[in-house]
Amino acid sequence: MAAVVPIVGAIGLWLVTGSILSLWLAALGPLIAVATLADAARSARRDRRLHHADATRVQAEVAQAVARRHDEERRRAWARHPDVASFLARDDEVWRRSPDRDDVLVIGEGEIASDVRITGGEGDARAIALRARSSRLSHAPVIASLHAGVVVVGNAVIAAAVQRALVIQLCLALPPGDLAIVGPLTDGLAWMEALPHRVVGAPRRLAVVLSGETVPSEADIVIACSAPGDPLPPQCGTVITARSPDSATVERGGEVSEVSVEALAVEQAAAVAAMLAERAERVLGLRVRDSGPVTLADLAAPVDLAAVDASRSGLAAVIGLEGREPAVVDLVADGPHAVVAGVTGSGKSELLITWILALCRTRSTREVTFLLADFKGGTAFDSLARVPHVTGVITDLDGAGARRAIESLRAEVRWREGELAAAGARDILDPRVALPRLVVVVDEFAALLGDHPELHAVFADVAARGRALGIHLVLGTQRAAGVIRDSLLANCPLRISLRVTDAADSRSLLGTDEAALLPGGAEGRGHALLRRAGDARPRPVRVALSGPSDIDAAAARGGDERPRRPWLPGLPPRLSLAELAELSPTAVNGEVLLLGLADEPHLQRQRAATLRIEDRGLLVLGGPGAGLTNAVALAAAQAPSAVMRIPAAPEPMWDAIATLAAEPPPPGSLVCIDDLDAVAMRLPPDYAQVAIERIEELVRRAGSDGVLILASAHRLAGAVARIADLFPKRLLLPFPTRTEHIAAGGDPAAFVPGAPPGRGVLDGTALQVALAPRLPSLAPDPSPDWCPSAPLTAFATRRSPAARAALDEWERRGVRSVSVDGYAADPAVTADGPVVVVGEPDDWQRHWRLLADARGDHDLVVDTSCAAEFRLLTGARTLPPYCESGRGRAWLISAGGDAVRIVLPSAEVRPNRPRAWP
Template sequence: MRSTAPSTFATGGVLDDEPLALPAAWSPPPRPPLPLVAGIVPVVGAVALWLVTGSLFSLWFALLGPLIAAATMLDARRAARRDGRRAAADAMRARAEVSAAVTARHESERAQLWARHPDVARLATRDGEIWRGGRDACLVVGEGERASVVRVTGGDGDPDAAELRRRAARVAGAPVTLPLAAGVVVVGGETLAAAVQRALVLQACLAFAPDELHVLPPLGRGLDWMEALPHRDCRGGSQLAVVGPGEVVPADADLVIARGRPGEPLPPRCQAVLTISSPGVARLEHAGEVVPVRVEAVARGQAEEIAAELSTRADHSLGLRRGASEPIALSPLLAAVPATAGGLPAVIGASRSEPVLVDLVADGPHAVVAGVTGAGKSELLITWILALCATRSSDEVTFLLADFKGGTAFDGLAGVPHVTGVITDLDGSGARRAIESLRAELRRREAAIAAAGARDIGDPRVRLPRLVVVVDEFAALLGDHPELHSLFADLAARGRALGIHLILGTQRAVGVIRDNLLANCPLRISLRVTDAADSRALLGTEDAARLPGGVSGRGAAFVRRAGDASPEQLRIALSAPADVAAAALKVGHRAPRRPWLPELPKLLTLDDLVGRSAAERDAPPAGAVLLGLADEPEHQRQPVAFLGASDRGLLVLGGPASGVSNALDLVQAQLRGAAVRLPAHPERLWDAVAALHEELPRPGSAVLVDDLDGVAPRLPPEYAQIVTERIEALVRRAADAGVLMVVGAHRLTGPVSRIAELFPRRLVLPYATRVDHASAGGDPSTFDAAAPSGRGRLDGRTLQLAMAPSAWRESFEPDAPWIPSAALTGVVARRSPAGRRALAAWEERGVRVLGVEAYVAEPAAVATARVVVVGEPDDWQRQWRLLADVRGDHDLVIDASCASELRVLTGFRGAPPYCEPGAGRAWLISAGADPVRIVLPS
């Protein structure tokens, strides 16, 4: 029970607690001043008119001044009276509307207060309210007036509005409550006071379950009717003392409901006094306040009838008065299980000392077990499993156990031979794949039954054990993997004939187990639940919601089979370590088959793949590129994944150290010389892409591109755009040319995302976050933060990529420095130390170096030697004739530092080969040909 505030007049909230507003009282406008100007102006006008015209008749207009002033005053008074009448009518209408709203809100508030604080009459007529949990620890001493949450604002200065505000602040006919811990003494005539005391005691016993409220002995004169109350036999909860006039309050009493005579001293621990003046009329004194109330009275015969009904309820639902809260051992009950073949009978508890049996075959084929935390749900599941293991060998029944509430509930059963495996929520993706493997188990059993020429597992020709799938906390399983609900619905629909049975444990049934699954689970067991809707959904009654919490209610349950007219009450039997040891001896002739394959290995070599592919019935075709092992739990297979001749390409995405480069190394290791891998060095990357743009490799080859999203940052924007466009064109052309494209990237940014859409197959390797995984095209539900390197998703399957025999290392021979060989070579370069070193190296080779101006001054003097004419871009632009001669008939070298002047000096409109800045690179244009890259001596 919940504690409440000590105030007698505490109220609960109502649905509509917005204040109701009244308009302010109307105030008449101030009297307008005498309109002097309006009165004087006509007089002045008339005098002026007389002076101009000389006519005495014009002076008559002076009378208009006083007339206009008087008319103005009269009109203002008339308007004020009209506004006053309109305001009075509006105020009356607003008060009527607010008054109606106050009445309606009081009705709603009154109904909610009585629903929250029912008296004996309301509790006795509403079966669902008896022993409902979460109730405030208070007593309804009667019906009276109390503070209301309804508020009226506005109407200041209006006496009628003030009266309406006073009426709204109090609600009549509402329950007047008193904190139960305050204690109350009923004072009055013996007959009336005893009837009111009986009503208060019954109200407390109807509101609070026996494990929440214990009625203390001894019972005084006239209180023997209370012997039938179940609250006399339970020792838990608060201790209530019910005493008569002059009797002593027990020392261990927490709560007191006493009866006294007028003028006698009050009993201890009674803060409130309820004085009865006449039948139904009393006043309550508490905390310095006096409140008139109408009290409820119960005759002795009525009290005895209600007490007997409560006793029957407690006996039916809990067995509290029969000592049923004592633990029940499992082993003595096992002898009650019949030694019949075909079914799966199991004893799970006892009802009135008789064993209670359930049969998953006859009563099922599937079951739902509901109960709040601490009710005994896990103990029931373990008892059920051990009861079956004790009477059936592993040749007859096997178990797959799933614990999704912490991973320890079934630890003690792992060594039982019937148990093929225990999966937990701590196992992550392994738990999901194990349950998905049950689809393959369905198909395997269908094939085995068909091969035996039988219709179902009940045929003696079928030699398959029944498989019982037990899930503790089914809601948690669906919370982690909501897509598995359809799998369980499929198992429930097809499991009967195939010998697969479900036992689903859950705290809630409503909103967790869908109707199509629940319809196939006719065997229902419910321990204590907090929501009556769960009890109705499973049992058809609210009995399970009325079970008490605490020690007395632990293990109390109801079972309802498909053929039961009403639920059967029982107490669950508890297993012991000896029961586990006995179950371990029931070993069959055949080792039970595990219904799922082990998880993919974290490390896989190419040799492992070659060996697996050779042993597979559906081996990859000759010439296929092996990738790794795929996981197909729904088929109980782990085939080799590969790239065949018909595959157009593969896009590999993943985070750092996820295995993207290893995937390309793996392909290259198998294709050897038939693989063209684009280098990472910017200049060689440009050359390789340009070569592939001109001519694709022969059919059957592969082009490998690693770190595609890193290409653009390594090149200037112009070159990055060209390379990206050429790679996109290469991907588009490769499929028709029989060339396999394998591209690796980390992020789909910019043009990379456009290229990614061209690949029909995509391997998504591990990422650090679910967002990155989804951005790469992965299903967010398949994200695994603990995935090892090389673990990914391909074609909707989990894949473990094999390790390549060796990592690819980019290596190349450096280009030899270029030496002028033509008679005349023009060099466009800015003055720099690197340029001077290059010129000096040429001079050492016998090449004469001249400036542009020097050569123009004496061109004939050097006609017989190899000459290099060097100048800055501006020097050459001033000598256009020399530039045209060198560009058209000789060699022209343009240093990479003059890239911006290349198009101006040569007229070349394309993109020259990429030159790395500061690396001693230049472009050579021989006799007007396209530029080529050269290396300058250093």
């Protein structure tokens, strides 16, 4: 409007005045408008300059405030989460308890989210950048969850240096009571041996793993390093890829960030470890490196056990050091029974050996004896074999050894009860009773119960009655919870625990978790916790080690008197008949047959197992190589009267069975049948059925006939199982599997894997069958070839090389042969000497009159190739003697008599002179 009004006014004046000069006034409007715009633009530029200067000043002030707040926030962050450099800069921060450090680990220096926030400045790029910059804090500690695990990936030098820095940082943050380093330390980690965290247990267990090593299962925290491309440990959730200390990448929870990491050389890490070790000894009284293992020889000399056990009625022994004083335990005063727990490698076997030797070197065999059971390989107590106090060692290598030893232990309980009753005493402390105390030591009680769970009740009974009888149990096990029942554990107040992996085992045995916190590896070996019945809490003990000199001292202390053995040695794997005869002189006179050495641990004796004719029968069962044939041969070698053995070959077998069926053996005879179950397999079905029936009848008549039947078999199936039920006695020799043992009628609990040949069970008693004497083997007399001697012999056979060979041989001996058809056409051929009329079964059936005459009045020979037509050709109703096919056998029926077996000649046929069939 300011530009238009002057123009309208100028035009109006011109129209009124007509003066052309009035039109110049129209130019004032545009000039005023232009001047107004120019002035407005100049004012806007001036205002923008002022506002920009104000914004720059304010942003600078805000940036300075953000920097100050970031510095303060960074300082607080490094104070909450220091790295190695921060710890070493402030000595008072080492092992300072802080909830911010319990579960985190500083993995490097980088950019993290800031607590600083800025508002305002919308639309201003510099303000937006400042807001973004203020929300991130640079050069701050980048932390990760401690329990998620960390793995450093890089070349061997940089990865190991970063790993060392992380381990040192963790050891600077957490004291030994809060952190324990577990697992073996390889050469690259040897510097860690100086750390005090290797000495004591703690709730947090750290495993430091080099590339390619396995993470220990007991570790809660893992710091590992890995070569590029190698598989990462699954226990590590944070991955640091280190290219150099100033250039590294951290991946955690799917987020990737750049950091600079700390790295320590081996010398630097070793120096910090030595500083921490010195600090632990000064502040905590904890010695990182002890003076080495304690030896029993050094402890036993200065200890006056008489002061501890003045009456000598106890069983006090020094087993190690309790602080700087000898650790003394007394099985009588602190027991009467004890449990020793510890994982593999913790020193449990060494503790048991030390305990045994500590008792043996201060007492004679009249005061204490030992029965040892090793169920962790069979070698733990080998070094104690020459100590006279040790009456026996049971191992898991002898499957039946545990059972028989425990049976002997039951007998020992009964024997001691009888001794106390005879003396009128109530317990072993009565001076009228002169019995040594018996200590039963079991190494790996859980393995013993795993093989023989029924023995837990035996140990519980011995534990309940052992105090009065002088029997003490020391049970070693890897874990107590779930293995030793409360009824048994209640009678074992003396408890010693080396390191265990499960806190429940520690609580079950000691009432605390301390045994699960003991260090592992070589440094923790021999460190134990001892709790007696009167102790309020477990007491730490360093177990002493024993050596050859301690064994010599114990052996010398035993004296000349050998102690009474509470159990007999196991049955020998081999036993000769002569050795067995010394135990039963009556057998030499032929009154009984010696069978083997019977083991009766419940009576604490071993005797000769015998067999009499009046026993009627004995069936020996077992697997391949179990000694069945030896058992049969052993009885046969001692038979006072006739011995009849059923041969294994089919033809003699049939003949022997047929003879026994036709003519019963005389009274007092011994009939031996080896491989009874093979009889049916070696004969055809029809012969096998008859043979089995005859054997069954023979066994049924054994009592009335006054004979003894001794048979062996591998399996009971079919008709053999029916015969087996007729034997009054059954001897079970070893079987390959438990299933076969049970199928033969054996007790499942009595199965012993890997039993030696001849080890068996007779009437519920274990025995070792003696070896049969070697007898010269007699080869059977070969049957002579049969040759026709009658004027006329009918020969039924099939065309075969064997038949032609027999005819050739007969012809060589002067016996002619003609066919059936030839003889039917000219019967006068017999006038010139013996003739064999030969033909196939079909040929003879066509000339049935001739066949009838031959089998009624002459000799009829039927080849085994015609066995299927034997009854048709001979008209016989009974089976002929068994003949093996393909061996030149035939049956001969002379003038209608019974069939007998004959052997056909087997002369070779010349290949250049083939013989034509008659």
